[in-house]
Amino acid sequence: MPNEEVFPRPTVKQVIFQIVFPNLFYIESSIGEFQKAIMEKFPESSLLFRRHVVFADIAPGKKLEDVEGIPESELGKKIWQFKSSNEFTLNVTTNSLDITSQKHESYNSPKSETKFRDVVQFVLDQFFDVTGLPLVKRIGLRYINECPVPSKDNASFSEYYTTAFPLERFHLENASEMTFATEIKRGQYFVRYLEAVRMEGGKPSFTLDIDAYCKEIKAKDCLPTADKLHTCIHNEYQTTIKEPVREFMRQR
Numbered sequence: 687m688p689n690e691e692v693f694p695r696p697t698v699k700q701v702i703f704q705i706v707f708p709n710l711f712y713i714e715s716s717i718g719e720f721q722k723a724i725m726e727k728f729p730e731s732s733l734l735f736r737r738h739v740v741f742a743d744i745a746p747g748k749k750l751e752d753v754e755g756i757p758e759s760e761l762g763k764k765i766w767q768f769k770s771s772n773e774f775t776l777n778v779t780t781n782s783l784d785i786t787s788q789k790h791e792s793y794n795s796p797k798s799e800t801k802f803r804d805v806v807q808f809v810l811d812q813f814f815d816v817t818g819l820p821l822v823k824r825i826g827l828r829y830i831n832e833c834p835v836p837s838k839d840n841a842s843f844s845e846y847y848t849t850a851f852p853l854e855r856f857h858l859e860n861a862s863e864m865t866f867a868t869e870i871k872r873g874q875y876f877v878r879y880l881e882a883v884r885m886e887g888g889k890p891s892f893t894l895d896i897d898a899y900c901k902e903i904k905a906k907d908c909l910p911t912a913d914k915l916h917t918c919i920h921n922e923y924q925t926t927i928k929e930p931v932r933e934f935m936r937q938r
Contacts, residue, residue: 700830707822710781735764773788774787845930874900875915875918877896880893881894
């Protein structure tokens with residue numbers, strides 16, 4: 687696992703960890719026990735409903751739920767949401783669990799007091815203990831970065847980034863928007879890599895969005911797998927940024 691430098695001004699704005707698993711039809715009866723297990727670190731809780739868009743002819747006085755032929759899954763999904771005091775949000779549905787950090791310090795640096803890996807480990811330990819889930823269909827880790835753009839021209843941008851943009855053909859100063867996206871395989875893992883430059887309020891912004899995932903793993907292997915996914919993301923990020931970006935992040 688890479689030894690990360692902890693920056694006072696990081697480019698990362700959001701980190702998301704997710705596992706997807708077969709539908710657990712008993713999860714609603716187990717959610718109370720899970721809530722008690724995590725309550726000390728996730729004291730705030732709420733029940734949300736995510737509605738799907740369904741087109742149907744509904745007679746006056748009838749509800750959407752009364753229309754025959756619409757599967758229950760199309761009417762909405764329950765989301766049990768839990769929040770911590772340090773900007774971590776945990777969502778649980780019948781077939782997924784995700785943890786989002788809006789104020790990321792580090793994944794597992796010994797220099798950091800708040801390690802994302804510790805939160806993931808705590809939540810997974812409690813969830814697997816309560817549910818007895820033996821396997822996971824998909825595990826993913828995603829880092830969304832908002833990076834500095836010194837000036838909207840090829841030369842300045844290339845000083846900051848080893849970009850995938852074809853700048854020789856499409857000059858940055860002439861572009862109102864530029865996006866590059868790919869999905870590649872790194873060993874047994876998959877990486878979705880995206881670069882996007884946009885104009886926002888007359889100023890250029892650069893998004894670097896890296897999502898690593900793999901499929902079909904045992905529940906007990908989730909944390910070691912998350913470590914390897916993080917290494918994939920870390921390597922792609924370090925390959926893209928150059929020293930001026932690191933100096934930017936070291937500023938207070």
